[in-house]
Amino acid sequence: MKRHLTFAAFLILAVGVNALDVFGVYKNTAPEGCSEVDLTAKGLTLSDLTAVAICNNPALSADYMSLKSKEAALGAAKAGYLPAITVKGEGSLSGSKTEHEDSVQKEPYAASAALNWLIYDFGGRSSNIGLNKAYLNAAEHAYDAALQETVLKVHSAYLRVLGAKESLKSAQASMKTYKKSFEESSRRYDLGMVSLLDKLQAKTAYEQSTLTVTTAENTLRQNEGNLAVLLNLSPDTKLNLKEIPANDDSVIKLESGNDIKELMAYALEMRPEIKQSQSNIEAGKAGISSARSSGLPSLSAVAKAQYDDNWKRSLPYQRGSSVGLELSWPIFSGFNTSYSVDKAKYEYESAKESLKDTKITVLNEVWSYYQNYNTAVKSYQISKQIVATAEENARVASRYYEVGKSDILNLLTANANLADAREGLVNAYYGLLISKADLYRAIGRF
Numbered sequence: 208m209k210r211h212l213t214f215a216a217f218l219i220l221a222v223g224v225n226a227l228d229v230f231g232v233y234k235n236t237a238p239e240g241c242s243e244v245d246l247t248a249k250g251l252t253l254s255d256l257t258a259v260a261i262c263n264n265p266a267l268s269a270d271y272m273s274l275k276s277k278e279a280a281l282g283a284a285k286a287g288y289l290p291a292i293t294v295k296g297e298g299s300l301s302g303s304k305t306e307h308e309d310s311v312q313k314e315p316y317a318a319s320a321a322l323n324w325l326i327y328d329f330g331g332r333s334s335n336i337g338l339n340k341a342y343l344n345a346a347e348h349a350y351d352a353a354l355q356e357t358v359l360k361v362h363s364a365y366l367r368v369l370g371a372k373e374s375l376k377s378a379q380a381s382m383k384t385y386k387k388s389f390e391e392s393s394r395r396y397d398l399g400m401v402s403l404l405d406k407l408q409a410k411t412a413y414e415q416s417t418l419t420v421t422t423a424e425n426t427l428r429q430n431e432g433n434l435a436v437l438l439n440l441s442p443d444t445k446l447n448l449k450e451i452p453a454n455d456d457s458v459i460k461l462e463s464g465n466d467i468k469e470l471m472a473y474a475l476e477m478r479p480e481i482k483q484s485q486s487n488i489e490a491g492k493a494g495i496s497s498a499r500s501s502g503l504p505s506l507s508a509v510a511k512a513q514y515d516d517n518w519k520r521s522l523p524y525q526r527g528s529s530v531g532l533e534l535s536w537p538i539f540s541g542f543n544t545s546y547s548v549d550k551a552k553y554e555y556e557s558a559k560e561s562l563k564d565t566k567i568t569v570l571n572e573v574w575s576y577y578q579n580y581n582t583a584v585k586s587y588q589i590s591k592q593i594v595a596t597a598e599e600n601a602r603v604a605s606r607y608y609e610v611g612k613s614d615i616l617n618l619l620t621a622n623a624n625l626a627d628a629r630e631g632l633v634n635a636y637y638g639l640l641i642s643k644a645d646l647y648r649a650i651g652r653f
Contacts, residue, residue, distance in 0.1 A: 232282040250449040263439035281339040290324035331500030341490030348483035364434040370637030371427040381626035382416040389413040405615040477651035484562040491555030502544030504536035576646040583639040590635040597628035
């Protein structure tokens with residue numbers, strides 16, 4: 208029987224802490240799914256990228272470890288309701304001798320076991336548990352906020368890569384147009400229909416368009432590198448992204464409605480930063496109760512057993528035990544309790560003011576991003592009209608130049624306006640999608 212008990216005690220000490228989650232505090236689990244994403248596959252979705260970014264983010268991992276520590280702290284607080292058992296053993300060689308008497312050797316071996324079980328402490332343990340629950344809730348909401356921020360960064364970086372690809376396509380299309388104009392002006396110059404100036408102006412516009420393509424290629428590479436770094440990958444990692452349909456009006460609409468008051472109300476209810484501030488207020492309340500209880504008496508049940516033996520037949524062993532109640536009352540602690548209560552009150556008031564400030568900040572963010580979104584919608588709609596007009600203008604200018612009814616300047620101007628209109632439409636469309644993502648983050652929805 209003793210051997211079994213010894214083995215059980217050893218097992219308890221050997222297993223990990225999580226295996227001994229007696230109070231069920233370890234409820235949060237680490238993000239999963241990133242290992243299932245094949246980064247070499249074609250058509251990586253935003254969900255794929257988000258999963259990898261969350262799993263590979265060192266800052267998020269640190270926040271998660273902080274969250275787990277708050278869970279462990281809650282478990283430690285709940286452990287205050289269980290008894291504390293202490294076992295002690297010692298061995299020593301000691302003796303004493305009195306004048307005119309023989310020397311006496313004291314018992315060299317001793318063992319003792321003590322139990323202390325706090326029965327009542329005027330709410331100290333419950334306040335400590337409430338305090339740690341509030342800290343845990345605050346940590347959970349802080350982790351949620353960090354998750355949402357990571358999702359927003361990946362979402363925006365993903366859209367910027369797609370936007371850069373479309374800008375490159377637009378620049379390449381414009382380059383082809385300028386090349387065609389240059390070839391047409393060269394043909395007409397060879398036939399003696401236009402001056403050398405026309406040919407040189409068309410050539411200059413064509414060469415400038417090749418420079419625009421080079422700049423667009425650099426912008427694309429930079430955005431691809433930024434996205435890879437967000438996934439904690441090397442910036443030269445090649446990612447084959449799934450593209451969204453260009454100028455798809457169905458993806459620009461809000462799913463949560465378009466009423467600013469509803470969006471603000473939703474944000475006040477869902478933003479994790481507000482929930483975190485509310486948890487800090489609860490922690491402040493519990494902190495006041497905990498500080499007050501430290502100056503109140505506590506009642507504990509105590510039991511003790513002791514055994515002394517020198518392992519000699521000539522000297523008898525000694526053993527003893529005691530059971531009783533113990534009252535502890537800190538009558539005076541150098542005003543520590545008073546100052547601790549004041550400190551907790553100030554922290555509580557600070558948490559309430561912080562909540563007010565957080566709400567105002569959130570409402571301002573929702574308002575600003577809502578205005579940005581609506582402006583982006585209008586810009587996108589106007590940009591589509593500008594492109595349609597610019598395309599028609601370029602078509603007419605090209606036709607007029609071919610039949611000799613217009614000069615090269617009008618044609619180049621029309622082509623330049625079309626190139627600017629196409630680039631403006633790309634920027635307006637993807638800028639609108641980024642504004643939508645910003646607004647969703649502002650209201651706490653992803």
